[in-house]
Amino acid sequence: MSKGTAGEYWAEPGLPSVFKHDLLSRYIPKFGGMTGSPSGEVVYLDGYAGEGRYLNGEPGSADRVLTVAAHHQSKGLVRWTCFFAERSAESFTQLEALVGAYRSRGVDARAFHGDVLGLFDEVLATAAGRPLFLFLDPCGLALPFDRLVDVLDRRRTTTGWPPTELLLNFSMMAVRRIGGNSHSPKGNERTNERLDAVCGGTWWRRFFADGYTHDADEKVAAEYSLRLGKATGMRMVSVPVTKGPGQKAVYNLVFGTRSNHGLWVFGDAHARARDTWWKGVELQEEAGDNALFTLAAMRRPDPAKVQQEAVPAIAENIRTLLWQGRPFKLVDHTVQVFGDFYGQVPETVVGRAIRQLYADGLIANDGKVSRIKNLEVRPLLRH
Numbered sequence: 001m002s003k004g005t006a007g008e009y010w011a012e013p014g015l016p017s018v019f020k021h022d023l024l025s026r027y028i029p030k031f032g033g034m035t036g037s038p039s040g041e042v043v044y045l046d047g048y049a050g051e052g053r054y055l056n057g058e059p060g061s062a063d064r065v066l067t068v069a070a071h072h073q074s075k076g077l078v079r080w081t082c083f084f085a086e087r088s089a090e091s092f093t094q095l096e097a098l099v100g101a102y103r104s105r106g107v108d109a110r111a112f113h114g115d116v117l118g119l120f121d122e123v124l125a126t127a128a129g130r131p132l133f134l135f136l137d138p139c140g141l142a143l144p145f146d147r148l149v150d151v152l153d154r155r156r157t158t159t160g161w162p163p164t165e166l167l168l169n170f171s172m173m174a175v176r177r178i179g180g181n182s183h184s185p186k187g188n189e190r191t192n193e194r195l196d197a198v199c200g201g202t203w204w205r206r207f208f209a210d211g212y213t214h215d216a217d218e219k220v221a222a223e224y225s226l227r228l229g230k231a232t233g234m235r236m237v238s239v240p241v242t243k244g245p246g247q248k249a250v251y252n253l254v255f256g257t258r259s260n261h262g263l264w265v266f267g268d269a270h271a272r273a274r275d276t277w278w279k280g281v282e283l284q285e286e287a288g289d290n291a292l293f294t295l296a297a298m299r300r301p302d303p304a305k306v307q308q309e310a311v312p313a314i315a316e317n318i319r320t321l322l323w324q325g326r327p328f329k330l331v332d333h334t335v336q337v338f339g340d341f342y343g344q345v346p347e348t349v350v351g352r353a354i355r356q357l358y359a360d361g362l363i364a365n366d367g368k369v370s371r372i373k374n375l376e377v378r379p380l381l382r383h
């Protein structure tokens with residue numbers, strides 16, 4: 001937890017939570033929509049659920065997913081089975097009350113008091129034959145690497161149906177704290193070993209061989225996501241989450257999917273959640289220190305300008321794909337299509353790039369589709 005006590009933490013969401021929750025609220029309904037057919041069912045685990053709702057009434061992660069589940073259910077879209085684990089008795093009391101309220105509205109929501117590890121068997125049994133989304137958001141170190149790989153790679157199918165996706169909080173504060181002390185007399189070998197378990201080896205220690213250097217934590221986060229991707233066959237995206245502009249990440253959110261659609265939709269959700277985070281920064285600074293506000297405004301990349309720069313860059317990326325000389329679906333080439341702008345701009349920018357290519361007479365599509373990611377681009381000329 002980023003603030004001192006549970007009481008303080010649950011008073012109102014801090015900026016990292018503003019980003020995390022906005023991302024979750026954007027991505028989760030899409031996950032249900034993308035994977036909820038043909039079975040019409042989805043299983044979700046919030047393994048470190050907390051209280052579910054802040055004292056100021058704002059929704060936490062549990063309230064957010066339950067809102068989606070209740071909405072999908074009322075529309076007859078997808079039936080969600082939502083599991084929540086919470087270890088603290090105090091937080092669990094609040095969580096259980098919230099979950100119970102949704103249960104009384106007919107949502108299949110189950111709260112578990114204890115360590116999330118004790119809930120995995122039940123979640124996996126319930127998720128047999130159904131899509132599963134795991135949201136693992138601890139306040140400190142994440143699950144041991146082997147346990148995570150066991151669930152993602154061995155106990156779930158790795159190809160085809162049913163899909164499994166992950167959103168994991170990887171604590172950069174813990175990496176900096178433990179790594180920074182790992183070679184000093186202040187260091188504690190048992191704490192180092194806990195990080196070994198989370199990282200799946202002692203490899204992280206070499207990044208701190210000379211003590212803490214400014215980007216050692218970022219190198220560890222990048223290597224962690226690479227290794228988790230290799231061990232599970234998932235595509236991983238690791239995004240830093242900070243308390244303010246120019247600050248070090250409090251944690252990275254590590255997203256894992258085996259789906260091209262998941263990768264596309266996550267990038268879009270990320271770009272939009274970044275905007276929400278910036279609005280949060282501005283609101284916070286308007287309410288407080290004007291000097292800081294000016295600083296943030298100066299640092300904020302102008303979204304319109306970023307998008308303007310992204311259109312020709314993305315059009316060029318699509319042009320490169322046109323060299324194959326045959327039709328292709330945008331979503332099957334998410335990384336190539338967005339290039340450096342992946343997660344930085346929403347998918348609407350791809351629509352603008354498509355319209356530009358159409359106007360230039362390079363493709364047969366005018367970009368008028370309901371879902372741009374599903375567009376099959378048809379080249380008009382050989383390039």
Ligand SMILES: C[S@@+](CC[C@H](N)C(=O)[O-])C[C@H]1O[C@@H](n2cnc3c(N)ncnc32)[C@H](O)[C@@H]1O
Nearest residue numbers: 048049050060061086087088115116137138139
């Ligand atoms: C960062 S908070 C959760 C925030 C919540 N996911 C949200 O976004 O609204 C982490 C929570 O995990 C709980 N926790 C820590 N270790 C746990 C464990 N092993 N199993 C279940 N819950 C745990 C803590 O008590 C705390 O409430």
